[in-house]
Amino acid sequence: MRQIQTKIAHHTAELDAHPFFAFLRDTEIGPSERLAFAPALSHFVMTFADLYRFVLRDEPARDEYQKLVNAHTYEDGGHWKWFLADLGHLGHDPQVTFSDALRFLWSEETIQIRLLSYHMCQLGLGASSIHKLVLVQCIEATGSVMLKSIAPVGKSLALRGGKPLVYFGAHHLNTESEHTLEQDGAQHIVDALEVEPALGRELSALVDRTFALFTATATEMLAFVRTPRPIARAASQ
Numbered sequence: 001m002r003q004i005q006t007k008i009a010h011h012t013a014e015l016d017a018h019p020f021f022a023f024l025r026d027t028e029i030g031p032s033e034r035l036a037f038a039p040a041l042s043h044f045v046m047t048f049a050d051l052y053r054f055v056l057r058d059e060p061a062r063d064e065y066q067k068l069v070n071a072h073t074y075e076d077g078g079h080w081k082w083f084l085a086d087l088g089h090l091g092h093d094p095q096v097t098f099s100d101a102l103r104f105l106w107s108e109e110t111i112q113i114r115l116l117s118y119h120m121c122q123l124g125l126g127a128s129s130i131h132k133l134v135l136v137q138c139i140e141a142t143g144s145v146m147l148k149s150i151a152p153v154g155k156s157l158a159l160r161g162g163k164p165l166v167y168f169g170a171h172h173l174n175t176e177s178e179h180t181l182e183q184d185g186a187q188h189i190v191d192a193l194e195v196e197p198a199l200g201r202e203l204s205a206l207v208d209r210t211f212a213l214f215t216a217t218a219t220e221m222l223a224f225v226r227t228p229r230p231i232a233r234a235a236s237q
Contacts, residue, residue: 001193004134004203011211012141018215020222024149031157032090035150035168037221039092040113043105044217045083045167047117052077055124056132064189066129072136072181082167086154089163112220116213123206133190134203138210140181147173 015021024034052073061067087093096104106114123135154169166172181187195203 001195002191003200004195004207005137005190007204007207008134008137008141011138011207012145015142015211015215015218016145018218018222020218020225021145021149023222023225024153027156031153031160031162033225034153035090035157036225038087038090038168039104040110040221040224042083042087043110044113044117045080047121049077049080051117051120051124055121056136058129058132061129063129065133065193068181068186068189069129069132069136072140075175079167079172082172086165086167086169089165090168109224110220112213112216116217119209119213123210130193130195130199131203131206134206135210137181137190138207138214140176142211142214144176147176 023029026034057070057073058066059070061070104110120135120139124132127135150168151170151173154165158164158169
């Protein structure tokens with residue numbers, strides 16, 4: 001299992017070097033401009049709640065690995081509430097009608113984000129507890145890259161007179177270190193797991209697939225922020 005953890009770390013470093021995250025860390029660009037991608041992320045954030053509640057959670061847990069997954073789904077499953085609040089703080093609520101918002105979420109500009117949602121559900125439905133555990137670890141690793149990049153942006157926006165952000169702020173980042181999966185006991189369980197070669201190949205492919213999907217999403221979000229336009233206009237095209 002440690003080989004799988006090493007692969008996750010390798011992919012995480014590669015994702016962190018993606019131009020989208022360099023864009024988020026570029027302090028020469030205003031914080032509002034750097035957070036312009038936020039509405040485009042809506043489909044995944046809202047699906048994420050269902051992914052954790054209905055796909056990855058399995059009660060009663062069949063083994064200690066599923067117990068770790070279940071604990072994590074409760075810890076992370078309600079973050080969509082922070083996201084919706086931040087969209088309001090960022091001024092997106094008065095911009096579009098409900099029908100235009102739906103057109104935007106299912107527009108050509110957000111294809112990879114929707115595919116990310118669908119494939120995460122595909123990878124998790126009916127999966128073994130070990131597959132789910134590795135999937136959650138991949139999601140956490142990609143989320144860590146995002147949160148470390150956006151938390152300073154949210155802070156910068158607040159210092160400029162904007163409302164404090166939670167999902168896109170330091171609070172979200174800080175809560176990640178408190179998760180069950182980050183505790184020494186949980187890490188020991190994962191590190192001590194020995195897997196057969198066939199299962200190891202499956203888990204390795206799962207890691208590759210998950211990071212490929214998140215990388216495609218990062219590329220799409222970068223394109224989104226480089227060609228900013230009102231959501232209502234984007235939805236009509």
